[in-house]
C-alpha cells in the first residue's frame with residue numbers, strides 16, 4: 001500500500017486530499033497543527049493523524065523522527081496561509097512580521113519538510129507542493145497580495161533547486177496550482193469545488209514522470225509560466 005503524507009489536512013484542500021487518497025486505498029498520514037482540533041479528519045477511517053505545525057523547524061524535525069524507517073511514496077506540502085490582511089501586504093502598507101510568517105509557512109516549510117523526509121522518499125517518489133498561480137511573475141498583471149505572491153514565487157524557486165538536486169535520487173518535485181477553490185482561503189465565490197480541484201491534482205501527480213520534475217502545473221494540467 002503506497003504511503004502519502006499530507007500537511008494541513010484538517011480542512012480545505014488538505015482534508016480532501018486525505019479523503020480521496022484513503023478512499024483509493026493509500027496509507028495516509030494526515031498532519032494538522034493541533035491534533036485536539038482535527039476538523040474533518042475525525043470522519044475519515046484509515047487515516048493516521050499526526051501533529052505538525054509547519055512553521056516550526058523543531059516540529060518538522062520531530063515529525064521526521066517519528067517517520068524514521070517508513071518508506072514514503074508521496075509527500076504533499078499543502079499547509080499554507082494567505083498572510084496578513086490584504087491591505088497590509090499592499091502599496092498602502094506592509095505588515096513586516098506577517099510577511100515573514102507567510103514566507104516561513106508557504107516558502108520555507110515545504111523545503112524543510114522535503115529535506116527532513118529525504119531518506120524516507122523511495123526512488124520514484126513524488127513531492128507535490130501547493131503553490132499558486134498568484135506566484136507566477138509572468139501572470140501577475142494585477143498587483144497586490146505582495147507577501148502571498150512572494151512566498152509562492154519563493155517556494156517555486158526552492159522546488160526548482162530541489163528538483164535538480166534530487167534528480168539522482170529519482171525524486172519528482174512538482175509545484176501545483178489547485179485552481180481558485182471554494183475553501184476558507186479561496187472563499188465561497190471561487191469557481192472550483194474542492195473535490196474537483198483535488199481529483200485534478202491527483203491526476204496531475206499520478207501522471208508526472210521524471211521529465212516533469214521541477215514543473216509548475218495547474219489542477220487541470222495546464223503548464224503555468226514562472
Ligand SMILES: NC(=O)c1ccc[n+]([C@@H]2O[C@H](COP(=O)([O-])OP(=O)(O)OC[C@H]3O[C@@H](n4cnc5c(N)ncnc54)[C@H](OP(=O)(O)O)[C@@H]3O)[C@@H](O)[C@H]2O)c1
Pocket residue numbers: 007008009010011012013014032033034052053054055077078079080081105130131132133177178179180181182183184185186187190
Ligand atoms: N483555495 C485556493 O483558491 C488556493 C489557490 C491557490 C493555492 N492554494 C494553496 O493551497 C493550499 C491549501 O489551501 P486551502 O485553500 O485548503 O487553505 P485553507 O482552507 O485556509 O486551509 C489551510 C490549511 O493549512 C493549515 N496551516 C496553515 N498554517 C499552518 C501551520 N503553521 N502549520 C500547520 N498547518 C497550517 C491550516 O491549519 P489550521 O486549520 O490549523 O489553520 C489548514 O489545514 C495552500 O498552500 C494555499 O496557498 C489555495
